[in-house]
Amino acid sequence: GESVGLHLPTLSVQEGDNSIINCAYSNSASDYFIWYKQESGKGPQFIIDIRSNMDKRQGQRVTVLLNKTVKHLSLQIAATQPGDSAVYFCAENPGSNYKLTFGKGTLLTVNP
Amino acid sequence: KAGVTQTPRYLIKTRGQQVTLSCSPISGHRSVSWYQQTPGQGLQFLFEYFSETQRNKGNFPGRFSGRQFSNSRSEMNVSTLELGDSALYLCASSPQRAGEETQYFGPGTRLLVL
Numbered sequence A: 001g002e003s004v005g006l007h008l009p010t011l012s013v014q015e016g017d018n019s020i021i022n023c024a025y026s027n028s029a030s031d032y033f034i035w036y037k038q039e040s041g042k043g044p045q046f047i048i049d050i051r052s053n054m055d056k057r058q059g060q061r062v063t064v065l066l067n068k069t070v071k072h073l074s075l076q077i078a079a080t081q082p083g084d085s086a087v088y089f090c091a092e093n094p095g096s097n098y099k100l101t102f103g104k105g106t107l108l109t110v111n112p
Numbered sequence B: 001k002a003g004v005t006q007t008p009r010y011l012i013k014t015r016g017q018q019v020t021l022s023c024s025p026i027s028g029h030r031s032v033s034w035y036q037q038t039p040g041q042g043l044q045f046l047f048e049y050f051s052e053t054q055r056n057k058g059n060f061p062g063r064f065s066g067r068q069f070s071n072s073r074s075e076m077n078v079s080t081l082e083l084g085d086s087a088l089y090l091c092a093s094s095p096q097r098a099g100e101e102t103q104y105f106g107p108g109t110r111l112l113v114l
Helices: none
Strands: A010-014 A019-024 A032-038 A045-051 A056-058 A062-067 A072-077 A086-093 A106-111 B005-007 B010-013 B019-024 B031-038 B042-050 B053-057 B064-068 B074-078 B087-094 B109-113
Touching: A010 A019, A019 A106, A032 A062, A032 A072, A045 A056, A045 A062, A045 A072, A072 A086, B005 B087, B010 B019, B019 B087, B019 B109, B031 B074, B042 B064, B042 B074, B053 B064, B074 B087
Parallel strands: A010 A106, B010 B109
Antiparallel strands: A019 A072, A032 A045, A032 A086, A056 A062, A062 A072, A086 A106, B005 B019, B019 B074, B031 B042, B031 B087, B042 B053, B064 B074, B087 B109
């Protein structure tokens, strides 16, 4: 469903640590998922995507894991850097309706 | 390729006025979607256009409308502005071909209604 009553979860990590950001999605019919990064004053930036026929996908320093049984997504960022500080959103596309439904977002803060 | 562009970037209006926001998609992208982002509600889908046709619409009042031109550029209009319409309005474009559904966002238009 739609995001309601936002209290933004936060994650604070040390530079060089690995970060894991979690997301629960709502629609079991969703077949496509995207992670976005949004820095202050900017629009969401595409990080990585995954289709429902996969359970893992890797990019540069990022890995997305999909668990359809419990409707859960996670984004793993390796060797987190200060430039990774931002709000991270997961988004789901419930099958060919051209609409993304976004999670509430997680604020990642990387301490030098 | 150039990214999604939105104009204006910032806008201040008063209650009751109307506003038109513009979006130019990435070259070759035929789908344009609009989203509203507020601290209280997060990112919410407004509508999506493809080849000048609205294919999907979110749960917003009729004061919110949009259109798409033959060159894929899109505009959205909000009439009779209310204080609660203050938000960041984001446009996203996508090829919307099989296997290419990723939506790429512009920087947004920040609207303040006084």
